[in-house]
Amino acid sequence: xxxxxxxxxxxxxxxxxxxxxxxxxxxxxxxxxxxxxxxxxxxxxxxxxxxxxxxxxxxxxxxxxxxxxxxxxxxxxxxxxxxxxxxxxxxxxxxxxxxxxxxxxxxxxxxxxxxxxxxxxxxxxxxxxxxxxxxxxxxxxxxxxxxxxxxxxxxxxxxxxxxxxxxxxxxxxxxxxxxxxxxxxxxxxxxxxxxxxxxxxxxxxxxxxxxxxxxxxxx
Numbered sequence: 001x002x003x004x005x006x007x008x009x010x011x012x013x014x015x016x017x018x019x020x021x022x023x024x025x026x027x028x029x030x031x032x033x034x035x036x037x038x039x040x041x042x043x044x045x046x047x048x049x050x051x052x053x054x055x056x057x058x059x060x061x062x063x064x065x066x067x068x069x070x071x072x073x074x075x076x077x078x079x080x081x082x083x084x085x086x087x088x089x090x091x092x093x094x095x096x097x098x099x100x101x102x103x104x105x106x107x108x109x110x111x112x113x114x115x116x117x118x119x120x121x122x123x124x125x126x127x128x129x130x131x132x133x134x135x136x137x138x139x140x141x142x143x144x145x146x147x148x149x150x151x152x153x154x155x156x157x158x159x160x161x162x163x164x165x166x167x168x169x170x171x172x173x174x175x176x177x178x179x180x181x182x183x184x185x186x187x188x189x190x191x192x193x194x195x196x197x198x199x200x201x202x203x204x205x206x207x208x209x210x211x212x213x214x215x216x217x218x219x
Contacts, residue, residue: 008153008156008157009153009156010207011156011159012152012153012155012156012162013161013202013203013205014162014163014164014202015161015162015163015191015193015195015200015202015203016163016195016200016201016202016203017075017079017195017196017199017200017201018075018076018079018080018081018161018191018193018194018195018196018200019079019193019194019195019196019197020078020079020080022081022193022194023081023193024081024082024160024192024193024194028158028160029052029054029082031154031158032151032154032155032158032160032192033050033052035150035151035154036050036084036147036150036151036154038150039146039147039150039151040146040150041143041146041147042125042139042143043097043100043122043123043125043126044100044104045092045097045100045126045140045143046100046143047088047089047092047096047140047143047144048086048087048088048089048140048143048144048147048184049087049088049089049181049182049184050084050085050086050087050147051084051085051087051177051180051181051186052082052083052084053077053082053083053084053085054082059077059078059083060078061176061177062077062083062085062173062176062189063077063078064172064176065077065168065169065172065173065176066168066169066172067169067172068169068172069167069169070165070167070168070169072167073163073165073167073168073191076163076165076191077191079193079196080163080191080192080193081192081193081194082191082192082193083189083190083191083192084151084189084190084192085173085177085181085186085189086144086147086148086186086187086188086189086190087144087181087184087185087186088137088140088141088143088144088184088185088187089137089140089183089184089185090135090136090137090140090183090184090185091134091135091136091137091183092126092130092136092139092140093134094119094123094126097119097122097123097126098119101115101118101119104118126139137185141185141187148164148188148190151190152164152190155192160192160193160194161192161193161194161195161200161203162190162191162192163190163191163192164188164190165188165189165190165191166187166188168186168187168188168189170185170186170187173186173189174186
């Protein structure tokens with residue numbers, strides 16, 4: 001199949017070794033940030049925060065969060081051009097959703113007379129996933145994975161390597177980046193940059209996916 005989307009997805013892979021001398025340009029980072037911002041989410045909730053680690057100081061801070069576990073991912077902290085911390089709001093509230101509905105009206109996407117219908121009706125999806133203590137982190141975390149998928153395809157189109165990392169210490173990240181997270185929780189991160197020629201053993205290998213008939217049923 002020669003469709004460009006398929007070409008993107010066939011070229012995308014998980015980088016195992018980055019070239020620390022190669023940096024993503026500021027212009028490309030602007031595209032990546034805007035692509036992340038435009039990610040889809042249920043009821044357009046956007047219950048997330050993305051912290052881009054670009055400076056050497058920020059990388060050092062992230063590098064230190066591997067002190068207790070997942071050391072195999074630690075080199076990416078310094079060698080990748082950038083790392084993005086994907087964080088979600090574990091206690092997403094109606095007042096926070098109100099900001100989204102405000103933006104819906106301001107943008108012209110939502111007629112002003114439908115403001116309360118959307119605020120009360122759409123937020124019902126959140127309430128279905130919120131416990132008595134106000135926790136809905138499982139639902140908001142799921143939204144942040146949609147943003148990750150969108151980012152992975154964006155990077156593949158741009159020819160930029162990436163490594164999704166669930167192997168991070170969420171507790172230490174929470175301590176080290178407490179001020180930046182401001183109550184949000186980071187359970188996974190994304191390293192991005194350019195692979196190290198000759199040392200990234202995963203580069204150029206064929207895809208290993210289950211056959212289409214095993215995963216897709218057309219009725």
